[in-house]
Amino acid sequence: MNSAQRIGIIGAVLFLFASCGSLGNNLNVFTLEDDISLGQQVVAEIESDSSGMVLLDSASNTKVYSYLYAIRDTLLNSGSVTYRTEFPWRIRVIHDDSTLNAFCAPGGYIYFFTGILKFLESEDQLAGVLGHEMGHADLRHSTRQLTKMYGVQTLLGLIAGDRALIKDITGAIIGLSFSRNHEKEADESSVRFLCSTRYSADAGARFFEKISARGGKNPPEILSTHPDPGNRIEAYRQMKLTLGCKGDETFKDRYQETMRFLP
Numbered sequence: 342m343n344s345a346q347r348i349g350i351i352g353a354v355l356f357l358f359a360s361c362g363s364l365g366n367n368l369n370v371f372t373l374e375d376d377i378s379l380g381q382q383v384v385a386e387i388e389s390d391s392s393g394m395v396l397l398d399s400a401s402n403t404k405v406y407s408y409l410y411a412i413r414d415t416l417l418n419s420g421s422v423t424y425r426t427e428f429p430w431r432i433r434v435i436h437d438d439s440t441l442n443a444f445c446a447p448g449g450y451i452y453f454f455t456g457i458l459k460f461l462e463s464e465d466q467l468a469g470v471l472g473h474e475m476g477h478a479d480l481r482h483s484t485r486q487l488t489k490m491y492g493v494q495t496l497l498g499l500i501a502g503d504r505a506l507i508k509d510i511t512g513a514i515i516g517l518s519f520s521r522n523h524e525k526e527a528d529e530s531s532v533r534f535l536c537s538t539r540y541s542a543d544a545g546a547r548f549f550e551k552i553s554a555r556g557g558k559n560p561p562e563i564l565s566t567h568p569d570p571g572n573r574i575e576a577y578r579q580m581k582l583t584l585g586c587k588g589d590e591t592f593k594d595r596y597q598e599t600m601r602f603l604p
Contacts, residue, residue, distance in 0.1 A: 387511060415540075416468065446478075477530075541591065
């Protein structure tokens, strides 16, 4: 089947769902391959000279990247990541100390801003944030949300490789606001991914406590895409109890030592 035929079939399916009033939160017309392909296009846009973003070179920052990938591997080896082998789970760091944010593009392409890495206090907090972002990708929330937000014609343009549209979608993905249910699912994924490790599985709760306390008139960027932290803090802790997670390590000293290598 060529791409034109595939787009035609997808368009027909989308029209059928829309006509029946079934274009719900869980509809996703993207395949796994589409997630990865879209992620690659978003990566190319983020890492282009025109994006204005400065990425830390992995060859010049081996200590930081090796550390991040070791934490990623710990979570991948938890046995709870559905697309552990299908997605690349690539990590990059954006040099921007003023932005307290992290996000994951479709297909498992993960970005941390240096601002959030310097704001966090311990390795388990980082693992909690990483687990949350990996959860969004593993549950394919980005492409579900795009399906809901942009409609049939936009999705067909993405699949067809519309470059101008990819640029617009990239900006949307960086600041994508997920539904409450998607955020709940990503929080639960974070706890599951950490549960079999030595980390405290509810480390995401302590991160939200810390970042909420910093709110004020100019709340951190991440609070605009991760709203209502109060109830979620309790949900993290309750799920840890429900799953019987035993880990309690923070690895604070190891984290702070490694972050000294950030520019």
